[in-house]
Amino acid sequence: MTTYILRRLIQTVGLLFILSVILFTLVNAAPGGPITAYAGRRPRPEQVERLKRQFGLDQPLPLQYVYWLVGNDWTKIDTDGDGIQDEPGARKGILRGDFGFSYRTRQPVLDEIAKRLPNTVTLMGITMFVALAIAIPLGIYSAIKQYSLFDFFATTFSFAGQAVPEFWLGLLLIIVFYAWLKNPVTGEPLLPSGGISSLDGGFSLSDRLAHLVLPVLTGTLGWIAWYSRFLRSSLLEILPLNYLKSARARGLTERKVIFKHALSNAMIPIVTLIALDLPYIFTGAVLIESIFAWPGMGRLYYQAAVDRDYPLLLAVLIIGAAFIILCNLVADTLYAYLDPRVRYE
Numbered sequence: 001m002t003t004y005i006l007r008r009l010i011q012t013v014g015l016l017f018i019l020s021v022i023l024f025t026l027v028n029a030a031p032g033g034p035i036t037a038y039a040g041r042r043p044r045p046e047q048v049e050r051l052k053r054q055f056g057l058d059q060p061l062p063l064q065y066v067y068w069l070v071g072n073d074w075t076k077i078d079t080d081g082d083g084i085q086d087e088p089g090a091r092k093g094i095l096r097g098d099f100g101f102s103y104r105t106r107q108p109v110l111d112e113i114a115k116r117l118p119n120t121v122t123l124m125g126i127t128m129f130v131a132l133a134i135a136i137p138l139g140i141y142s143a144i145k146q147y148s149l150f151d152f153f154a155t156t157f158s159f160a161g162q163a164v165p166e167f168w169l170g171l172l173l174i175i176v177f178y179a180w181l182k183n184p185v186t187g188e189p190l191l192p193s194g195g196i197s198s199l200d201g202g203f204s205l206s207d208r209l210a211h212l213v214l215p216v217l218t219g220t221l222g223w224i225a226w227y228s229r230f231l232r233s234s235l236l237e238i239l240p241l242n243y244l245k246s247a248r249a250r251g252l253t254e255r256k257v258i259f260k261h262a263l264s265n266a267m268i269p270i271v272t273l274i275a276l277d278l279p280y281i282f283t284g285a286v287l288i289e290s291i292f293a294w295p296g297m298g299r300l301y302y303q304a305a306v307d308r309d310y311p312l313l314l315a316v317l318i319i320g321a322a323f324i325i326l327c328n329l330v331a332d333t334l335y336a337y338l339d340p341r342v343r344y345e
Helices: 002-029 034-039 046-055 061-070 109-144 148-163 166-180 203-237 242-249 256-275 286-291 299-306 310-338
Strands: none
Touching: 002 061, 002 310, 034 046, 109 148, 109 203, 109 256, 109 286, 109 299, 109 310, 148 203, 148 242, 166 203, 166 286, 203 286, 242 256, 256 310, 286 299, 299 310
16 A cells, blocks of 8 residues: 555656646636736736736746746846846745745735635535535435435435536525525624625624525535435445345344445445545635635635736646645545455555
């Protein structure tokens, strides 16, 4: 197992390098560019030249990639266009933890990410926890009671949850819980329509939970339908197998047969799905955070794309890609613990 993990980690380095080249090329090939977003739709020629020198965009694209990857602190750059080679444009490169400065805010990229990341971890972490807490019992009971009335309603709910778009559901919840339903005592909306906290007060747990309700509901519905449906299908394939019949013949209760023997194998597809969805805890859900004005990574990524903020956009993409690769490695490792038949040589 150790040899397999080390081999995968080495492969990850090569994969991230290839992804960095592709992402850097695609981002810089996008129409527009940061100069248009930074200086207006029709910047003057002298503005364009000054900003290109300041951002290092006057260099050939391969050289820009090298500076972005390994830094340019061994050189001096004319950052203000006065013909004097000075130091402020120097940076260490992402290999040494320097992702540069945001074009929009002129703050370090990692500082911008650090401000938004806790908000996304809170929102998406709670959403995934609630979804799994509901979906796993729902999928198990639906498989045990196949073709029952409960199974019928659970299947209908799953199809509806997968079919409803998140943006439509989010707007519908805002209309119902903010515009229609009112607090009978104060007459104010029952739940806030967006944001992370109220503007008229400091932090309070009740206020934060109230702002979490609608975004969590919006994200949870699709995940519940997704996980419960896969778990039901996986259990239905495993329950008739011979090794479970042997367990029943040895006198084990149905509860032990399902939870000790069947569920571990049935969870393998769910582990794969969780590994694919877990990066959302870092990257955030762009639609949900945009609809509910949640200041997280999803909105940060969207704003960086709109503003052509290359350093910030590339940082989110690269860190997100690394997180996806590591989550898949963790999922592959868990397979061996869930299913004794899986072995990595």
